[in-house]
Amino acid sequence: MSPKPDVVVLGAGVIGLSIALELDAAGFRVAVVGKDLPGDSNAVDYASPWAGCLWFSYDTDTTKPVYKRDVRTFQRLQEMVHTRPDLVQWYPILSVSGSPMSKDDHPWADDVKVLTAKDGLPGGFAYGTECQTLMMNAPQYMLYLGEQVRARGIPMVKKRLNSVDEAYSVFGKVDLVVNASGLGAQALVGAADPAVYSARGVTVLARAPKVTRAGQVMDVLKATFAGGEQPPPTYILPRPGTDGHVVLGGTYDAENYSPLPSTEIVEGILQRTFALDSNLAPGGTWRDIEVLGVNVGLRPSRKNGQRVELEHRRIGDGATAATPTASLADRGRSVGVIHAYGFGGVGFISSLGAAEDVVALAKEFKTGAPARL
Ligand SMILES: Cc1cc2nc3c(=O)[nH]c(=O)nc-3n(C[C@H](O)[C@H](O)[C@H](O)COP(=O)(O)OP(=O)(O)OC[C@H]3O[C@@H](n4cnc5c(N)ncnc54)[C@H](O)[C@@H]3O)c2cc1C
Numbered sequence: 001m002s003p004k005p006d007v008v009v010l011g012a013g014v015i016g017l018s019i020a021l022e023l024d025a026a027g028f029r030v031a032v033v034g035k036d037l038p039g040d041s042n043a044v045d046y047a048s049p050w051a052g053c054l055w056f057s058y059d060t061d062t063t064k065p066v067y068k069r070d071v072r073t074f075q076r077l078q079e080m081v082h083t084r085p086d087l088v089q090w091y092p093i094l095s096v097s098g099s100p101m102s103k104d105d106h107p108w109a110d111d112v113k114v115l116t117a118k119d120g121l122p123g124g125f126a127y128g129t130e131c132q133t134l135m136m137n138a139p140q141y142m143l144y145l146g147e148q149v150r151a152r153g154i155p156m157v158k159k160r161l162n163s164v165d166e167a168y169s170v171f172g173k174v175d176l177v178v179n180a181s182g183l184g185a186q187a188l189v190g191a192a193d194p195a196v197y198s199a200r201g202v203t204v205l206a207r208a209p210k211v212t213r214a215g216q217v218m219d220v221l222k223a224t225f226a227g228g229e230q231p232p233p234t235y236i237l238p239r240p241g242t243d244g245h246v247v248l249g250g251t252y253d254a255e256n257y258s259p260l261p262s263t264e265i266v267e268g269i270l271q272r273t274f275a276l277d278s279n280l281a282p283g284g285t286w287r288d289i290e291v292l293g294v295n296v297g298l299r300p301s302r303k304n305g306q307r308v309e310l311e312h313r314r315i316g317d318g319a320t321a322a323t324p325t326a327s328l329a330d331r332g333r334s335v336g337v338i339h340a341y342g343f344g345g346v347g348f349i350s351s352l353g354a355a356e357d358v359v360a361l362a363k364e365f366k367t368g369a370p371a372r373l
Contacts, residue, residue: 004172005031007362010161010188011180012037013048013300014138014351015340017145019178022355024152028362031171035160035184038146044259045183045198050297052203052237052247053138053348054214056093062107065373066306069353071108076352077134086241087144091135095218096125096276105218106131123217123275135214136348137241163189165315168335176336176365178358182300185341190318193307198298199344200253202261204269207290209244210279211236217276232265234272236280245292246280248273252299252345259296266294302342308354308373310338310361336365 005028009020012034023030036046044050055077057070080088094115095101103112109131117126149156161167167177179191186196216235232251239245248269251261267286274286281288316331338361340354360371 003029005029005155005174007031007176007178008033008167008171008174009178009180010034010164010167011178011182011184011341012146012156013046013180013182014051014142014145014347015182015343015354016178016180017142017149018351018355019180019340019358020154021145021148021152022352022359023362024154026359026362028359030154032149032154032156033159033161033167033170034156035158037156037158038142040158044296045298047182047297047300048142048347049139050201050203050295051136051138051348052235052249053136053141054093054235054237055134055136055349056216057106057108057349058346060104060107065308065357066350069308069350069357070346072353072356073349073351074108074134077136081134084144086137087141088134088136089240090132091214091238092130092212093133093214093216094128094130095216096121096123096128097218098125099127099219101127101129101218103129105129109133122215122277125217128218130213133214135238135240137239138348140241141348161188163319164191164337165189165319165330168315168330168333173330176338176362178338178340180340182341182343183298185300185339190313190316191337191339192318193302193341195303196342197255197301197303198257199301200251200256200258201249201297201299201345202251202253202265202269203295204248204266204289204291205293205295206246206248206280207244207292208246208280210282211238211244211246211277212279213277214238215273215276232268232272234269234276236273236277248280248289254301257298261294261296299345300341300347301344305342306344306350306354307339307342308357308361310336310365310371312336338362338365
């Protein structure tokens with residue numbers, strides 16, 4: 001039997017598994033519990049396998065923790081291009097916009113070409129940029145993370161919890177839990193966060209071997225991630241390690257939990273992405289795109305953005321008579337929870353940097369010395 005863990009990670013998405021591996025590498029004994037585990041679930045509220053998936057920081061304030069998290073992730077993913085090119089690969093990306101763009105829009109890139117209409121931008125756009133960035137194969141990357149967790153002997157159990165309190169006793173008594181429950185954070189007793197909401201994403205998986213460059217309509221995406229009502233985002237993301245597969249997007253449907261997209265939505269995605277890159281069906285129309293499937297995932301979003309923070313609490317906090325916890329005997333025990341949720345549409349982009357921040361907070365919990373994130 002494995003020894004009792006120091007930390008339990010609640011959640012086995014890209015955030016929970018990246019954190020579990022980082023804690024293990026830092027010398028913590030760790031275990032994972034999640035209602036969905038890699039490879040055994042197609043639930044729409046298990047966001048990670050449905051991601052596009054590109055690395056691209058939309059933040060331009062280089063002093064913000066989120067930007068730093070993103071860039072640390074970018075640096076570490078670049079190493080994987082050499083070891084796992086089937087999971088992470090460089091691609092050029094064309095970003096187009098209705099308003100002027102500059103190198104400052106992508107401070108993390110060192111090869112930005114600034115473009116205007118005279119460079120022949122698609123879709124009637126007047127401005128654009130091109131630079132290199134990383135594309136990931138999200139479903140395969142999730143299987144890879146699951147294999148890494150198992151290979152390191154980290155216990156991982158499939159279980160749905162009603163309360164954060166239950167996580168302190170799944171593997172024997174522990175004092176520290178990481179709440180990486182994604183959309184689950186909306187209703188997790190003891191840690192329920194009313195700012196968490198779903199932003200549904202519909203994508204089309206297509207085969208288009210002539211597409212060699214990713215593409216996105218930049219101003220819509222930026223505004224979408226900042227929140228609020230926007231026209232649907234448009235993007236084309238080649239998927240590494242496949243026979244010319246591309247992910248075509250998309251939608252950002254706030255508070256929409258339906259797994260069934262309309263034909264109108266799917267056709268709109270095909271039309272908008274074809275206008276961005278006619279190599280999706282060379283010589284044809286949007287109707288000639290070779291569609292392999294339509295996917296739906298719920299982005300675990302949060303009104304005030306990502307939450308990566310240590311909270312000191314007592315077991316039983318936040319529980320009511322109507323929502324009792326499973327660990328009544330433990331009620332009142334002082335424990336810690338590190339929240340790591342609210343990643344919305346950027347979980348892969350921030351994942352490894354967020355995992356490093358969680359390790360720093362776990363050390364703070366253990367030693368009392370404040371972490372510097
Ligand atoms: C269409 C689409 C395109 C996207 N494209 C990109 C992209 O290009 N780049 C990018 O970075 N991101 C992208 N994203 C966003 C990305 O998928 C998410 O940000 C990321 O997956 C969030 O990871 P997570 O681990 O927080 O949540 P999840 O992957 O949802 O994992 C949550 C975990 O918590 C568990 N859990 C929840 N509640 C409970 C409970 N009560 N008890 C036990 N376990 C529980 C779940 O079972 C699961 O294991 C996209 C998302 C969608 C839908």
